[in-house]
Amino acid sequence: QSVLTQPPSVSGAPGQRVTISCTGSSSNIGTGYDVQWYQQVPGTAPKFLISANNNRPLGVPDRFSGSKSGTSASLAITGLQAEDEADYYCQSYDTSLSGWVFGGGTKLTVL
Amino acid sequence: QITLKESGPTLMKPTQTLTLTCTFSGFSLSTSGVGVGWIRQSPGKALEWLAVIFWSDDKRYSPSLKSRLTITKDTSKNQVVLTMSNMDPVDTATYYCAHRLGADVTGGRFDSWGQGTLVTVSS
Numbered sequence: 314q315s316v317l318t319q320p321p322s323v324s325g326a327p328g329q330r331v332t333i334s335c336t337g338s339s340s341n342i343g344t345g346y347d348v349q350w351y352q353q354v355p356g357t358a359p360k361f362l363i364s365a366n367n368n369r370p371l372g373v374p375d376r377f378s379g380s381k382s383g384t385s386a387s388l389a390i391t392g393l394q395a396e397d398e399a400d401y402y403c404q405s406y407d408t409s410l411s412g413w414v415f416g417g418g419t420k421l422t423v424l
Numbered sequence: 425q426i427t428l429k430e431s432g433p434t435l436m437k438p439t440q441t442l443t444l445t446c447t448f449s450g451f452s453l454s455t456s457g458v459g460v461g462w463i464r465q466s467p468g469k470a471l472e473w474l475a476v477i478f479w480s481d482d483k484r485y486s487p488s489l490k491s492r493l494t495i496t497k498d499t500s501k502n503q504v505v506l507t508m509s510n511m512d513p514v515d516t517a518t519y520y521c522a523h524r525l526g527a528d529v530t531g532g533r534f535d536s537w538g539q540g541t542l543v544t545v546s547s
Binding site for chain 1 (some may be wrong): 445461463470471472473476484486487520523530531532533534535536538540541
């Protein structure tokens, strides 16, 4: 049981917009700590994708955007492409656990 | 360019102690704000944070595994070592090390990851 809750799966057709939610609590997302998103193509290591305040590494297209409100965060992907098919994980810092917590992951399928 | 690579045994027996080494380049663990963390992923499951060590030698452990984990660093060799005692088949997972970017010993993100190493625990 992950501390952060994500939908197990989402899907969309090429060109569409999808969002992935990440729900936490007052001890993690509800604190002032940022929320991070990671992309993991099956069989490969996770890759830092974007943060909720939209910090993104070079090379990550602006089709990906992050946001946070209260105890929840969201990852939005516009102009969906086949290469976006992957697992996505959110991550935050939990002050009660004094450690880093991840969501259960969301499998994105591009139809 | 930051790179990290995990090394260690691929097969363990129950009750044995696992020792994993993360060898990195492109940054120094002497730089303020820098940390190296370990995260694992059981087959078909989610990511699970295990431990982090910081430039200050401060250490943080997952509360659920704290009694079994030890993390150390060798700054001169650019290495971080994680030991996990009393291994069990449920500890079968891919173990990743990652560079933690942040301002202090809380928060931040794991912005560069190693390729991971699969450790199987079986009698």
